[in-house]
């Protein structure tokens with residue numbers, strides 16, 4: 294699709310033919326499999342000042358925590374035992390873990406790689422493949438290379454918005470150019486590369502959402518997380534209107550049509566605004582879901598946006614997730 298075609302599509306009164314096309318392409322290219330990932334939010338310390346984010350460094354009302362190495366590894370082991378084959382390690386840009394070219398982060402990755410459970414054979418006798426996905430912010434090339442050597446296979450770093458001025462307004466401590474350069478390094482190092490953006494940011498235009506979709510193509514992304522902006526208390530964007538779930542799903546559908554091979558999650562933020570929307574997004578082109586396995590005691594402190602806190606029961610949660618996916622006629626993988 295051309296940029297203008299995308300803008301026109303985003304404005305359609307009745308988008309249902311586009312949803313159908315996105316769903317058809319999803320089925321043709323990805324089948325009915327839904328990839329299920331577990332996510333551990335292991336630290337909420339952050340150096341950055343992102344205006345939308347509830348854990349930005351200026352928010353004094355956040356109780357900061359860092360999970361000890363042993364607890365991160367134990368949580369990963371439980372996730373593997375519950376059937377997950379992807380562990381997403383997410384944190385703020387935490388100088389403790391990211392220092393010395395991410396030495397401590399590397400220790401976490403290596404320790405998870407060394408888990409005996411990571412190599413228990415699957416029921417059919419094959420060796421399971423464990424993917425470790427980093428979602429730990431912008432890092433220098435050497436740090437990214439080190440993590441790759443330790444065994445990390447994927448990296449998530451949303452570009453957030455492709456509009457350079459809006460990006461600069463939202464991020465007093467970084468530029469879109471730096472973000473893109475980091476994403477290029479991630480790609481160059483052979484990570485499966487995930488970017489993505491928020492929908493409904495203050496001042497965002499439909500034209501810049503079309504540019505967001507095009508940027509995913511330019512960066513040769515393998516995955517893209519697209520979620521609505523949710524206004525967070527104690528941030529400079531407190532009180533701004535939330536992004537629309539309908540526009541978010543439209544953006545997901547356009548991504549599926551524009552880049553059929555992308556892995557597209559139904560994002561948590563979509564479910565926060567309306568739980569039904571998260572399931573709905575599976576018929577708009579999405580084929581991935583992430584589930585938090587973060588221990589319950591840390592969850593409240595990892596509020597990048599407001600949401601209800603659910604108790605973590607790793608095994609039970611996974612079973613319920615599989616059930617939900619099957620109820621949609623899809624297959625959890």
Ligand code: 5AD
Pocket residue numbers: 345346347450451453490491520521522523524525562597598
């Ligand atoms: N609303 C929606 N998404 C947010 N993120 C951070 N803060 C918010 C918010 N207030 C998203 C960003 C970030 C990802 C981890 O969470 O896109 O990359």
